[in-house]
Amino acid sequence: xxxxxxDEQKQLQDAAERFxxxxxxxxxxxxxxxxxxxxLTENWTQMAELGWLGMAFKEEDGGYGGxxxxxxxxxxxxxxxLVLEPFLPTVVLGGGxxxxxxxxxxxxxxxxxxxxxxxQFAFAWLERQSRYNLADVSLKATKEGNGxxxxxxxxxxxxxxxxxxxxxxxxxxxxxxxEKGLSLFVxxxxxxxxxxxxxxxxxxxxxxELTFDKVSVGADAVLGKVDAAFPVVEExxxxxxxxxxxxxxxxxxxxxxxxxxxxxxxxxxGVPIGKFQVLQHRMVDCFTxxxxxxxxxxxxxxxxxxxxxxxxxxxxxxxxxxxxxxxLRGR
Amino acid sequence: MDLALKPEHKAFADEVRxxxxxxxxPATKAKTFAGKHYGRDDHVEWQQALGRQGWLPYTWPKKxxxxxxxxxxxxxxxxVLAEEGAPRIIPFGVKMVGPVIYTFGNDEQxxxxxxxxxxxxxxxxxxxxxxxxxxxxANLRTRAVRDGDHYIxxxxxxxxxxxxxxxxxxxxVRTDPDTKPQEGISFLLLDMKTPGITVRPxxxxxxAHHVNDVFFDNVKVPVANRIGKEGExxxxxxxxxxxxxxxxxxxxxxxxxxxxxxxxxxxxxxxGRTLADDPAFVAKIAEIxxxxxxxxxxxxxxxxxMALGGAPGPEVSTLKIRGSEIQQRLAELAMEAVGEYAQPYxxxxxxxxxxxxxxxxxxxxxxxxxxFNMRKTSIYGGSNEIQKNIVSKMVLGL
Numbered sequence: 001x002x003x004x005x006x007d008e009q010k011q012l013q014d015a016a017e018r019f020x021x022x023x024x025x026x027x028x029x030x031x032x033x034x035x036x037x038x039x040l041t042e043n044w045t046q047m048a049e050l051g052w053l054g055m056a057f058k059e060e061d062g063g064y065g066g067x068x069x070x071x072x073x074x075x076x077x078x079x080x081x082l083v084l085e086p087f088l089p090t091v092v093l094g095g096g097x098x099x100x101x102x103x104x105x106x107x108x109x110x111x112x113x114x115x116x117x118x119x120q121f122a123f124a125w126l127e128r129q130s131r132y133n134l135a136d137v138s139l140k141a142t143k144e145g146n147g148x149x150x151x152x153x154x155x156x157x158x159x160x161x162x163x164x165x166x167x168x169x170x171x172x173x174x175x176x177x178x179e180k181g182l183s184l185f186v187x188x189x190x191x192x193x194x195x196x197x198x199x200x201x202x203x204x205x206x207x208x209e210l211t212f213d214k215v216s217v218g219a220d221a222v223l224g225k226v227d228a229a230f231p232v233v234e235e236x237x238x239x240x241x242x243x244x245x246x247x248x249x250x251x252x253x254x255x256x257x258x259x260x261x262x263x264x265x266x267x268x269x270g271v272p273i274g275k276f277q278v279l280q281h282r283m284v285d286c287f288t289x290x291x292x293x294x295x296x297x298x299x300x301x302x303x304x305x306x307x308x309x310x311x312x313x314x315x316x317x318x319x320x321x322x323x324x325x326x327x328l329r330g331r
Numbered sequence: 332m333d334l335a336l337k338p339e340h341k342a343f344a345d346e347v348r349x350x351x352x353x354x355x356x357p358a359t360k361a362k363t364f365a366g367k368h369y370g371r372d373d374h375v376e377w378q379q380a381l382g383r384q385g386w387l388p389y390t391w392p393k394k395x396x397x398x399x400x401x402x403x404x405x406x407x408x409x410x411v412l413a414e415e416g417a418p419r420i421i422p423f424g425v426k427m428v429g430p431v432i433y434t435f436g437n438d439e440q441x442x443x444x445x446x447x448x449x450x451x452x453x454x455x456x457x458x459x460x461x462x463x464x465x466x467x468x469a470n471l472r473t474r475a476v477r478d479g480d481h482y483i484x485x486x487x488x489x490x491x492x493x494x495x496x497x498x499x500x501x502x503x504v505r506t507d508p509d510t511k512p513q514e515g516i517s518f519l520l521l522d523m524k525t526p527g528i529t530v531r532p533x534x535x536x537x538x539a540h541h542v543n544d545v546f547f548d549n550v551k552v553p554v555a556n557r558i559g560k561e562g563e564x565x566x567x568x569x570x571x572x573x574x575x576x577x578x579x580x581x582x583x584x585x586x587x588x589x590x591x592x593x594x595x596x597x598x599x600x601x602x603g604r605t606l607a608d609d610p611a612f613v614a615k616i617a618e619i620x621x622x623x624x625x626x627x628x629x630x631x632x633x634x635x636x637m638a639l640g641g642a643p644g645p646e647v648s649t650l651k652i653r654g655s656e657i658q659q660r661l662a663e664l665a666m667e668a669v670g671e672y673a674q675p676y677x678x679x680x681x682x683x684x685x686x687x688x689x690x691x692x693x694x695x696x697x698x699x700x701x702x703f704n705m706r707k708t709s710i711y712g713g714s715n716e717i718q719k720n721i722v723s724k725m726v727l728g729l
Contacts, residue, residue, distance in 0.1 A: 128691070129600040131670050136602065155691070156671050176603060199690060201674045202699045209690055268467035278716050 016077035024081025048117025072246035079250025094121025101224030122163035124154035141170035160208035363416035366697025378451035413583030458502030518564035537700035580654030645725035648718035655708035
């Protein structure tokens, strides 16, 4: 077993760390949040130039032959600055599903420009009643001539306002919550019959409620096989969870470091508060939890345990920083 | 010991409930149940209504204009108000400085200040924490220098809740820098309109404005506004903190929180049923419900000790610890219950009365902001670590 990073992976880590340091000082982030779309084209272009948008895809798909480890390396660094560019919805979810289930024509039309930084995606799966059940989908896609007609509602769709294409999980057959009978459709972000209600999220990303009123798409809009999308979605969401955990790990490192610095300098009762045993022990707990949350290479299964650990750290940090809790994103 | 309510207590609870029904503005009540932020007027109108009824200083003895209620009546009063969705009584006047004034003040001060507190005609805020004096409160640096009949006050207070709404502030100030920290402190009352006082808002993560920095630049305060002797402010401070710790257990509000959590669980969909059909989540509700009930009994025990003539002792620290942990857990469970729809940030739904429909269910907008906001409960009013130090030293003798 070898858990260490290769030289190339270390270079990627350094580059991502530099990007976050240069672009995501807290005040800079605030300025980006205040822009119309909530992210910067120049940052997105730079990510494309650095190869980050294509690194996790196979060479035959136009990528650079990396995998989830590369995704986790950049997401971990993104977590240190709470990066706002829509990497997760576009690359991890959208790109991931197109790579996994797309036809050669779809890969050429969608994945290739995405890797160049020219197309963005959103993934619409959640509905009001879905909670965490990926198969609880009632938005209907019905046959219409050669193509399909989509009607229904989707919620909390990250990056929908900026996305060129929205990948929609719809029910083509089967009953409520059946895993069989689900299909993926690639829908133009400006399709007729599609309306959006946009809003910021708690962590200043952008998301939307979407209403589909007889949105027509062609037969070539189906991503993968009709009625058989569930395994594709499940795998993509698993990858996204791992990516989010990597991001949260970076976030934990950043707040642990800031907190450690703070308790060494903040004085009460005439000494730095880091001299108090009760805070020393809490800091050690935070450190231990952050160690445990480190992504152990290729194991994707530990994400649930990791999000638990992340919450423990967040609570402890809130205390020691006297309330300056940075916002954590994750599930 | 007798836990059963007597018939006259039931009649009392009915009387309080009828008063709230008649008096509490529907718009204010709606804000409570929607988890919205109150405006100054919401608080003041409600407190003045209680004042007119003679109920605002509900913990005060008759001698100072309180209703002279027993422990059971106070308990019922607090619970009925919380059940009916009344705003929390802002504690700085009636719960904090009022008892300090009638316990340590002179007759002239009692006459001058107590009526405005009883009626809520005058709003108060608390000048305790400073940038360098949080857990180590006795390290406070705001300086008051005697100049004839006045003190000249210079310094800064921080995390001052509702300073932007207040007419007066009570402050711990250092009158003698050359003695032991606790011995050089005095307790001063300052009119917020005095020249030299500046209030600077601190905006919280959810966009709310509750707390402030307050700066004092050569502020002239009459010596007649000092409560107790010079250098004996720490006695007032500790007396007040013990009262504060009792109040911030917030048991009635947490009971309302448990009910609200159940309501959310009954409406949140999950796998074609509701979250209330999920045994794992129901077990979480049951657990927090039991904790609230246990805390309520502990609080009643402390109150009944006080009723027999005791002052609130160091054991009230345990109430503050458990009360704050419960508030945090309830906020966490409410966010968990809301699920994915806790993600949209909807400040408009929290600060204004709006006709806009919320994104997701009605109970979604406050869930995440409240979760973040409640992180403060284990820090304010003396951090839970400080409370544990107090219990360890004063109760356990360690």
